[in-house]
Amino acid sequence: MTDNSDESVLLDHARFLVALGDHDFESVVQQCTEILDDPSEASERLARRIVGEHFAAHLTEQETWPDELDTDRLHRAFRELDVSGIVARLDHTCCQNCGISEIGGEIPADEERRGYVFAHRQDMEAAVPGGGLTLSYGVRSRGDQPPEAQAGIGEEVAGALRRHGLTVDWNGSPKRRIDVSLTWRRRRFGPLAAWPGGEPDSSDRPLSVSYCDMPRGGVQNAWVPVSFPQARDVLLTVAPYKGNYINFMIPSGGGLIASWGPGPDLTFELPGDEESARHVTIAEAEEIVSVLAHEGRVALP
Numbered sequence: 001m002t003d004n005s006d007e008s009v010l011l012d013h014a015r016f017l018v019a020l021g022d023h024d025f026e027s028v029v030q031q032c033t034e035i036l037d038d039p040s041e042a043s044e045r046l047a048r049r050i051v052g053e054h055f056a057a058h059l060t061e062q063e064t065w066p067d068e069l070d071t072d073r074l075h076r077a078f079r080e081l082d083v084s085g086i087v088a089r090l091d092h093t094c095c096q097n098c099g100i101s102e103i104g105g106e107i108p109a110d111e112e113r114r115g116y117v118f119a120h121r122q123d124m125e126a127a128v129p130g131g132g133l134t135l136s137y138g139v140r141s142r143g144d145q146p147p148e149a150q151a152g153i154g155e156e157v158a159g160a161l162r163r164h165g166l167t168v169d170w171n172g173s174p175k176r177r178i179d180v181s182l183t184w185r186r187r188r189f190g191p192l193a194a195w196p197g198g199e200p201d202s203s204d205r206p207l208s209v210s211y212c213d214m215p216r217g218g219v220q221n222a223w224v225p226v227s228f229p230q231a232r233d234v235l236l237t238v239a240p241y242k243g244n245y246i247n248f249m250i251p252s253g254g255g256l257i258a259s260w261g262p263g264p265d266l267t268f269e270l271p272g273d274e275e276s277a278r279h280v281t282i283a284e285a286e287e288i289v290s291v292l293a294h295e296g297r298v299a300l301p
Contacts, residue, residue: 006036006043006046007046007050009035009036010032010033010036010043010046010047010050011050013031013032013035014028014032014047014050014051014054015054015129016124016125016128016129017031017032017051018051018054018055018058018188019058019128019129019184019185019186020091020124020128020186021186021187021188021192022091022186022192022216022217023192024191024192024194025051025052025055025194025195025196028051029044029047029048029051032047032050032051033047048196051195052195052196052197055188055193055195055197055198056195056197056198058188059188059193059198062185062187062188065185065187067228067229068229069183069185069186069187069229070166070182070183070184070185071182071184071185071186072229072232072233072236073161073164073165073166073182074090074133074161074164074166074180074182075090075233075236075237076164076236076282076286077160077161077163077164077166078090078117078160078236079236079240079282080160080164080281080282081117081156081157081160082240082264083240083263083264083265083266083281083282084114084156084160085112085113085114085115086113086114086115086116086117086137086153086156086157087103087106087107087113087115087116087117087118087140088116088117088118088157089103089106089116089117089118089119090118090119090124091119091120091121091124092106092118092119092120093118093120093121094120094121094122095120095121095122096120096122096136098120099118099120099136100136100138103116103118103140104140107140108241108242108262110262111262111263112140113140114139114140114153115137115138115139115140115153115156116136116137116138116140116153117135117136117137117153117157117178118135118136118137119133119134119135119136120136123135127182127184128184129184130183130184132169132179132180132181132182133179133180133182133184134177134178134179134180135157135177135178135179135180136177137150137153137154137157137177137178138150138153138174139152139153145174147174150174151172151173151174154170154172154174154178155172157178158170158178161178161180166180166181166182167180167181167182168180168181169181186233187229187230187233189201189224189226189227189230189233190220190224190225190226190230191220191224201225203227204227205225205226205227205230206227206228206250206251206293206294206296207225207226207227207228207231207248207249207250207289207292207293208223208224208225208226208248208249208250209223209224209226209231209234209246209247209248209249210222210223210224210246210247211234211238211244211245211246211247212238212243212244212245213237213238213239213244214239214241214243214244215239215241216239217237217238217239223247223249227293228289228290228293228294231248231289231293232286232289232290234246235258235285235286235289236282236286238260239260240260240264240266241260241264242260242261242262242264243259243260244259244260245257245258245259245260246258246259247271248289248292250292250293250296251296252296254296254297254298255271255292255298256268256269256270256271256288256289256292256298256300257269257270257271258285258289265279266279266280266281266282266285267279267280268280268285268288268300269300270298270300276300278300278301280301284301287299288300288301
């Protein structure tokens with residue numbers, strides 16, 4: 001037997017997790033039931049119904065979204081910051097203190113980074129329903145952070161966000177976090193869009209992707225048909241860790257492999273042809289995937 005308070009808690013948490021866009025149906029159901037004080041079979045059935053309703057509404061709504069979203073701009077800016085030496089993460093730990101203490105775990109043991117920027121779970125819970133996103137930032141240092149250096153990292157972060165069309169509210173002080181105005185929207189597709197009451201997506205999907213997104217997103221070995229905006233989402237959200245990769249394939253059988261290496265450094269190459277490997281910028285990577293999706297041809301620089 002569930003009560004109204006359980007239903008309210010499930011509604012809020014399901015709405016957040018479905019909109020966040022990082023977890024499949026079964027994972028959202030599990031996370032929703034786990035937050036209840038006394039989970040039961042009845043509460044799981046309630047969670048499955050509520051999550052299913054949110055999945056249906058989300059998938060219907062995303063059909064009306066523009067091709068490029070604020071989240072695309074945000075992820076693009078974060079990947080460019082990663083490449084520049086500032087480790088950039090969303091939904092990183094539970095709170096600011098944990099985020100700062102654990103950000104070093106996002107950096108390979110044999111590499112260095114100049115700084116960091118992240119939004120923790122509480123920040124995401126404020127942003128996803130329609131609020132702005134607040135970011136923490138700083139210098140990668142074992143001791144105290146020089147205010148000027150911390151402010152310098154903040155300037156780089158704010159500059160990258162503005163460069164990609166996002167509105168930033170920050171006065172330049174290292175004592176203040178960075179506020180970003182955005183509308184949070186994440187597309188669901190493939191396994192992340194599947195739910196027991198759903199129907200197969202019959203819209204145009206010019207590409208198929210498979211990928212490795214460790215340690216957070218796991219490995220997607222099966223080919224997933226995607227639109228260009230969905231392929232771009234994969235490109236911009238696969239974590240920039242050595243060994244993570246994305247396979248892109250077109251119906252004719254041709255394709256490309258994008259892979260992250262030390263640095264972090266992004267490389268594109270033809271399948272089975274290591275000599276074709278090219279280091280690319282984030283902007284070049286998007287253009288290559290766009291040409292592959294819209295023209296059906298490989299365009300390595």
